[in-house]
Amino acid sequence: MVLSNNILLEKCGVIMIIYNLIVPTYSGPNNLHLSDGTSPAEIIHGDLFFEITEPIELEYTYRIRPAKDFGAPFNESFYIQNIPLVPIDPKFGCKPPNNLDDIEGNIAFIERGECSFKKKTIIAEKAGARAVIITDISKENEDYFIEMIDDESEEDANIPAAFLMGKNGFMISKTLERLNRNFAIINLPINLTYTPIHKINQPPWLGW
Numbered sequence: 001m002v003l004s005n006n007i008l009l010e011k012c013g014v015i016m017i018i019y020n021l022i023v024p025t026y027s028g029p030n031n032l033h034l035s036d037g038t039s040p041a042e043i044i045h046g047d048l049f050f051e052i053t054e055p056i057e058l059e060y061t062y063r064i065r066p067a068k069d070f071g072a073p074f075n076e077s078f079y080i081q082n083i084p085l086v087p088i089d090p091k092f093g094c095k096p097p098n099n100l101d102d103i104e105g106n107i108a109f110i111e112r113g114e115c116s117f118k119k120k121t122i123i124a125e126k127a128g129a130r131a132v133i134i135t136d137i138s139k140e141n142e143d144y145f146i147e148m149i150d151d152e153s154e155e156d157a158n159i160p161a162a163f164l165m166g167k168n169g170f171m172i173s174k175t176l177e178r179l180n181r182n183f184a185i186i187n188l189p190i191n192l193t194y195t196p197i198h199k200i201n202q203p204p205w206l207g208w
């Protein structure tokens with residue numbers, strides 16, 4: 001589907017994980033991730049997890065989906081521990097941030113809208129961010145993973161970018177606001193190789 005900012009987007013079904021049972025709730029057109037008959041491992045393939053260790057209200061494990069075809073990969077060299085996740089100001093991250101000092105060396109948390117995913121990533125990179133996590137907290141998209149694809153602009157993004165489901169984005173953003181904190185502390189990625197799916201510490205507001 002083509003949205004106003006001229007990026008092609010594909011909506012993928014959010015995967016509900018209940019005791020190893022995978023139930024896709026929505027499968028859009030051009031859906032690259034087949035939901036039927038695939039194993040949990042295949043569906044999760046490519047997605048990553050990070051955990052928030054502070055504040056305690058947000059101490060859960062969150063799934064993110066790396067950008068499809070722009071930015072640096074989340075490869076073996078990318079491993080961060082106890083690093084601030086900082087909501088960028090202004091929140092859409094389409095212009096150089098007011099909180100440059102907080103973004104530098106950290107992970108930028110950005111809302112979808114106003115400019116392309118890649119542009120946000122490039123702006124955060126210039127501000128010194130190590131990676132970006134982008135979310136769409138609007139009501140109609142809060143349950144979906146959105147594939148972030150290249151906008152075909154010339155400039156390249158050289159840091160990793162990933163998409164966080166809106167429900168999680170909303171809770172992270174609102175909780176930080178409520179606590180008057182301008183960052184959370186995260187570990188990314190976390191290795192869940194030997195963690196059974198139902199043992200993953202998913203946020204309770206997802207209702208899983």
Ligand SMILES: *[C@@H]1O[C@H](CO)[C@@H](O)[C@H](O)[C@H]1NC(C)=O
Binds near residue numbers: 072073075076078
């Ligand atoms: C990981 O990706 C970065 C950025 O593309 C690259 O510089 C680095 O060499 C890669 N590391 C590995 C182990 O592949």
Ligand SMILES: *[C@@H]1O[C@H](CO)[C@@H](O)[C@H](O)[C@H]1NC(C)=O
Binds near residue numbers: 194
């Ligand atoms: C995850 O942990 C397991 C067990 O410690 C290890 O064998 C595996 O290589 C790790 N995976 C990554 C991507 O670090």
